[in-house]
Amino acid sequence: MESNMAMNTDMYPLYIGGKRVETNKIVPVFHKYTGEQIASIAWAEQCHVEEAVSCALQTFRDSTLAPYERYEILLKASSIAEQRREELERSLCREVGKPRKDAKGELDRVINTLRLSAEEAKRISGEMVPLHATEGAENRIGFAIRVPRGVIGAITPFNYPLLLSTHKVAPAIAAGNTVVLKPAPNTPIASFQLVEILEEAGLPQGYVNIITGGAEAGEWMLDDPRIAMYTFTGSEAVGARIKERSGLRPVTLELGNNSPNIVHSDADLGKAAGALAARSFHNAGQACIAVQRIFVQKDVLQEFTNKYLAHVQQLVVGDPEDPATDVGPMISEKEAIRAEEWVHEALSEGAELLYGGKREGAMMYPTVLAKTRPEMKVNCLEVFAPVVTISPYETIEEAFTIANNSAYGLQAGLFTSDLNIAMQGARKLEYGGVIINDVSTYRNDVMPYGGIKNSGLGKEGPRYAVEEMTELRMVVLNL
Structure with a gap:
């Protein structure tokens, strides 16, 4: 089917009920490496949010899509995404600043997630409830079924926009819901591309509606009681506000982390160093499960550090559209300046710079620190930048203790033989995921993903x- 979204233009209005909706305010979207303007988006007002929710609710009430139809749509969408791979990868390079090899990895996972969601559409089932086990219910039959919630309010971040x-839209469709989607305003294009793919695959218009705007648009979504559930990935502060304001409505929150990775003395140090170096600076460190804190048993600290730095020194920093690039720019110069300030603050308080520390505009070069303390920002907060600390420990019990000394609990890595x-x-690390002999950054899209403590609620x-x-x-x- 032909979409009304008209993606052959660099102007992206709101998308509500299959219609392009213009607004009074237009905001530019920039190439994260060159700084050139690559698109413009409409900026929603409250009336637009209300219209999007109304459309989603009416579509849900009128919905006639059977599970097998949802399966077919999502499966076809995965094939279309594969066919459009080159275009989608290049778009991610431009609007996110994501290196080409990272964009390829994101596309691989998008295609897989669409396929997995398609399969889940066929697996929704219920269960028999043995009412006859209690006296007086001999003539009663009980069973429980799973039913869609209704309108899902989805808010996504900038780092993996597609x-x-x-991960929010495809399961919502598989479950029979409709969606109001608010992408990050600095990386909105991917969301429009996703909805275009879904509608080309046969999804009726009105199932997914896109609202672009700032924090106030998110607040208006929270104000609307017709939204049955919120799913959010982003900062701890915003997640806490969503939980506070959502009342009794369910929420799924995927928030921050300062991922620990433990390298014990019996580990394969070469394997550990290579894996950690490769993933420490993936997406310029802008991932909630990015490697941030590395703890190494003191007997092998120097050997590991030498191996690790040898790998880090080989990383290519530069234009994300160059296939050779390993590390591209951060999302903005403002964020790169913040990361640089945290590094300088740590150095002024006694940390040692092992590598990097350099910034050029939005480009923060891979940076490795030693002799840091737990209370430094580069350790106790989510740095969300290509900055890693390496610290020694004596015993494995001490490593577990210092890894758990965090307000967060999303994923942790542990290297040991x-x-x-x-x-x-697996038992003692207080994290939603414990990855053995691989980095905290590992995520297979089939697995339950979600944290504890300040890292969020629920699972994706x-x-x-x-x-x-x-x-x-x-x-x-x-x-």
Whole structure:
């Protein structure tokens, strides 16, 4: 089917019920490496948010898409995304500043997530409830079914705009919901591309509606009681506000982290150093499970550090559209300046610079620090930049303790050849995911993904997101 979104233009109005909606305010979108303007987006007012919710609600009430149809649409969307790979990868390079190899990885995961979500559309089921186990219910039959919640309010961040929109929208469709999607205003193009792909695959207009705007648009979404559930990926502060304002409505929150990665003395140091160096600066460190804190058993600290730095020194920094580039710019010069200030603050308080520390505009070069303290910002807060600290520990128990000394709890990495230590880590590390012999950054889209403590609530991953986006309804037959 032909979309009304008209993606052959660099102007992106709001998209509500299959219609392009113009607004009074227009905001530019910039190439994150060159700084040139690459697009413009409409800026929503409250009336537009209300219109989008109304459209989503009416579409939900009128919905006739059966599970097999949702399966077919999502599966076809995955094929279309594959066919448009070159275009989508280049777009991510431009609007996010993501190196080409990272953009390829994001596209691979988008395609896989669409396929996984398609499969989940066919697996939604219920369960029998043995009412006859209690006296007086001999003639009753009970069963529970899963039903869609209704309108899902989805708010996505800048760092993985296509993938994280897919992780919210595709399971919502699989579950039978409709969506009001608010992408990050500095990386909105990917969301429009996703909806265009879904509608080309056969999704009726009105199922996904796009609102672009600032924080006030998110507030207006929270004000609307017709939104049945909120799913958000972003900062801890915004997540806490969503939880506070959502009342009794369910929320899924994927928030911050300062990911610890433990390298024990019995680990394969070459493997650990290579894996950690490769993923420490992925997407310029702008991932909530990016490697941030590396803890190394003191007997192998120097050997590991030498191996790690040897890998880091090979990383190519530069134009994200150059296939050789490993590390591109951060999302903005403002964020790069913040990261640089945190590094300078740590150095002024006694930290040692092992590598990097250089900034040019929005480009923060890979930076490695040693001799830091837990209370320094580069350790206790989410740095969200290509900045890593390396610290020693004595015993594995101490490593678990210092790794857990965090307000966050999303994912942790542990390198060891000892199965007992691996299982201790699985039990003792206070994180939603514990990755053994790989980095904290590892995420397979089929797995349950979500943190504890200040890292959020609920789980993503298509199967688990479908559970979050449906509710259990009890049915009793009195015969």
